[in-house]
Amino acid sequence: MGWPRVLRNWILGSLVGVCLLTVTSPIFLRSYQTRQIDPIRGVLVLETGTHYRWRSEGYATTTIGPLGMPGQNRYRSKIDPVPGNVNQPADARVADRQVILWGDSQLEGVCVADRDKIAPQVLRQSRGRINALPFASSGDNCNDWLFQIRHLESLDPAAGQTAPAVDAHVFLVTEISDWTVPVERRLEFALRPGERVFDRVPAVVLQAARNLWQDPLTGQRRRLRFMPCWNSTADRGELLTSGRGDSKGSFGERTDWLAKQLAELNTITKQPCCFVYAPKSPAIIEGQLKSADDWAAEFVLFSAICDRYGWPVVDLRDLMQQSVAQGAWPRGFDNGQFGVGHYNQLGNQIIAQAIVEQLETELFSQAVNTQAKD
Amino acid sequence: MIFTQLEFLLFLGVILAATWACRSLRQRHALLLVASYYFYAYWDARFCGLLLFSTVVDYVAARRIASAKGAGKRWWLGISLGSNLGLLGFFKYCNFFVESAAELLGPLGLSTGTLNIILPVGISFYTFQTLSYTLDVFRGKLKPERNFVTFALYVAFFPQLVAGPIVRASELLPQFSRMPTRSGRRFYSGSQCVLRGLVKKVLLADRLGEFVDIVFAGPELYDSTTLWLATLAYAGQIYYDFSGYTDIAIGVAKMLGYRFPRNFRHPYLATSPAQFWHRWHMTLSRWLRDYLYIPLGGSRCGALRTQFNLTLTMFLGGLWHGAAWHFAFWGLWHGMALSLGRAGAWFRKKQERQAAASETKSLPAILFTRVIGWLLTMLVVSLGWVLFRATSLDQALQMLLRMVAGGDGIHWMPPLVLGVLALMVVEHLVWATRWRRAMRLPIDQWYSPVATTLLIGALILYAPRGFSPFVYFQF
Known part of the structure; x- marks a missing residue:
């Protein structure tokens, strides 16, 4: 075969190869999507009706519902006279209670199928009586949640801004550190530079660029090193320590911030609040089963403050440990690792069950009693 | 430097271009030797001295083995084996023996100190390579290399320096004695080999x-x-x-x-x-x-x-x-x-x-x-x-x-x-x-x-x- 023909074959073959990579990439690659400001929540969310692929840990595709809710396509607004009456599926129509679930990526649950996420499980386990709205996004902390609650409370129905009906706020606390941060009342939400490109460039190109651009160890911009090394052990030590994420502030500072954040929550909403504590334990760390909760001391204080405000706190540590003792891990996936990472279908089920029990036995029954007294 | 690092691919590109530009064998060998030491220094420059020491000892020992007669041959072989195995033993096995002794003596209430010796990367491979060289010279299977740069390149040649394959002097030194012919197909085949390995x-x-x-x-x-x-x-x-x-x-x-x-x-x-x-x-x-x-x-x-x-x-x-x-x-x-x-x-x-x-x-x-x-x-x-x-x-x-x-x-x-x-x-x-x-x-x-x-x-x-x-x- 002559060189011109070889060259032609290689150009055509490379194009075929690129096409094959692009066509098969959705099986293996996560999606990249531009977020937009949701006027009701006041924060950046994924666009309604889009499908968000997640391809690590559990492989799942999440349908983004209204208000940027992952895996939830129904909600009742404040002006709806009958719960769920507007073109909603039958199971949503009977939901007479609606709560907002606040949390981070654990609640967002992009690594499990939509039906296994916490909100749909709450609806199922309550036999359709409680509709849960997952207002969660990866990396969120209490400042994001309090900002949104404040925003929801400030919406003016007369101006056409209809907030969802809220019977209670439920906070999933997987890391108390999400509450031990200084209070920030004004959050600025803006697209990251270049995020608009997500809409125009295929995920396969974005992923390739990201892998080439980012350092696989640190996730920061890749820096090439060409200088010889004079002490490999020191270099390695630096690498090992650079990845440690220590919590911010001293114990005193953290508890101070925690108290202020909960006080802030008490100020901005009069709706019932409920907390579900499901820390990342038991965990498998470096081959060892670790059952102790590193944040136990902070949790005692957290519970005490919540108690002062009359907010129930459900502690799921024992349930999670019982589940692990029976050989069923609430965190981890076959594709990733058990005992670390995000809650799986079972973990979500345990959390959803706890939420339903808490709401039905305490929060809503108290509300019914109060109404009856009134 | 590790083969899967982006830095290595860039380094390789530069070296390939530079070797093609070389007009003489001497230039080529000098360039590859410097590149090989740089490749090694990228991990830890301190151990380049060790590599050089091992190279010098075996270069001198092999020449002496070839020229000496009777007991002199054995004596120089002993120096080569002793220094190579001594270095390997010290860097690789010292910790092991000290720790084993500590475990053994622990129950008797005796304790040994601990040593924190870093294992120089590739030492097991280049030690075996240089040992095979002196042993082959001793057995009369191989003539000692006269050119120090060529021999140093044989020991430190970066593609096989840190994890083999253990290439014998009789396989590589003859290849170093002539200018490689340029071949597009061989280059392509090599690049496919690299891709397969990656x-x-x-x-x-x-x-x-x-x-x-x-x-x-x-x-x-x-x-x-x-x-x-x-x-x-x-x-x-x-x-x-x-x-x-x-x-x-x-x-x-x-x-x-x-x-x-x-x-x-x-x-x-x-x-x-x-x-x-x-x-x-x-x-x-x-x-x-x-x-x-x-x-x-x-x-x-x-x-x-x-x-x-x-x-x-x-x-x-x-x-x-x-x-x-x-x-x-x-x-x-x-x-x-x-x-x-x-x-x-x-x-x-x-x-x-x-x-x-x-x-x-x-x-x-x-x-x-x-x-x-x-x-x-x-x-x-x-x-x-x-x-x-x-x-x-x-x-x-x-x-x-x-x-x-x-x-x-x-x-x-x-x-x-x-x-x-x-x-x-x-x-x-x-x-x-x-x-x-x-x-x-x-x-x-x-x-x-x-x-x-x-x-x-x-x-x-x-x-x-x-x-x-x-x-x-x-x-």
Whole structure:
């Protein structure tokens, strides 16, 4: 075969190869999507009706519902006279209670199928009586949640801004550190530079660029090193320590911030609040089963403050440990690792069950009693 | 510098361009030598001195061996062996002996100090390489190299410096004596070899390694099925890791115009332990055979002595891999397997002779023997990998016990790992069924550009995040 023909074959073959990579990439690659400001929540969310692929840990595709809710396509607004009456599926129509679930990526649950996420499980386990709205996004902390609650409370129905009906706020606390941060009342939400490109460039190109651009160890911009090394052990030590994420502030500072954040929550909403504590334990760390909760001391204080405000706190540590003792891990996936990472279908089920029990036995029954007294 | 780093690919590009620009052999060798020392200094420049010391000692010793007569030869050989093995012993085994002594003396209330000695990367490989050089000169099989730069390049040549293949002076020095001819096809073939190695390392070995590392970090947490899967996954990981490294080394050498010996020939197709060692880390196997097993007497001194020689050779081979008891036991395990395999071969031959005499030997019988042989070999090799991968002998024995006796725990069957193992089986079958040419992606075949693009794309898109050095770097 002559060189011109070889060259032609290689150009055509490379194009075929690129096409094959692009066509098969959705099986293996996560999606990249531009977020937009949701006027009701006041924060950046994924666009309604889009499908968000997640391809690590559990492989799942999440349908983004209204208000940027992952895996939830129904909600009742404040002006709806009958719960769920507007073109909603039958199971949503009977939901007479609606709560907002606040949390981070654990609640967002992009690594499990939509039906296994916490909100749909709450609806199922309550036999359709409680509709849960997952207002969660990866990396969120209490400042994001309090900002949104404040925003929801400030919406003016007369101006056409209809907030969802809220019977209670439920906070999933997987890391108390999400509450031990200084209070920030004004959050600025803006697209990251270049995020608009997500809409125009295929995920396969974005992923390739990201892998080439980012350092696989640190996730920061890749820096090439060409200088010889004079002490490999020191270099390695630096690498090992650079990845440690220590919590911010001293114990005193953290508890101070925690108290202020909960006080802030008490100020901005009069709706019932409920907390579900499901820390990342038991965990498998470096081959060892670790059952102790590193944040136990902070949790005692957290519970005490919540108690002062009359907010129930459900502690799921024992349930999670019982589940692990029976050989069923609430965190981890076959594709990733058990005992670390995000809650799986079972973990979500345990959390959803706890939420339903808490709401039905305490929060809503108290509300019914109060109404009856009134 | 590690072959899978972006820096290496850029470094390689510069070196290839520069070597093409070289007009004389002297320039080329000087350039490659500087590049090789830079490559080594990238990891830790302090140990370049060690490499240089070893080079100087063997250069001088070999020349003296060649010119000396009688006892002088032995004396210079002694200097070479002493300095090489002394350095290897100090850097690689000092910690081991001190710790073993501490464990032994601990119960008696005696304590030893501890040493924190860093193992210079590649020391086991270049030590064996230089040893083979002086031994070959001593035996009169090789003439000493006159040019110091050429000899230094042989010792430090970057494609094979840190993890082999262990190239003998008789293989590489003659290639250094002439200017390599430029060949587009050879360059292409070398680059395909590099690509194949990168795919093996990054997409297969590292993926398997993620699972293996987790399970081996806490084997008591997992059930026996998971432990067996982890063992098989490690068999895949170490094979793709090491053969991937070798492919890249061979490919880079080829692109530069040199030829390295093969190091792997699909070892998991072996039907006996002896065959396994003819297919696994072939350059180490022949080194051990030529410089250890045969000088010990080989198979020339009776059956019992042969078994002893085999076991001792493999025991030392195990210790070469790492200064720890689990490596020594891994070597012993293979030594015993080779001894038993040898006895089995004797029986098999006897049976075959009888069958041939009675004309009852049939194809199914041969196939049956081979399948049984393959299964037993895989069992021996896989169980051996537990000893090899474990962090200690204790951990290895506990894990083996759980695997054999059964144990409860997390049942974990990662689809990705099962997929990679299935791919490994397919790859071996393709090779066994002699579709080997297609796997080399010849330049003039229609499927080569498609496959090449897919592999490069997969490397960029699907490489695991994190940094995994080659397994054999620790040796």
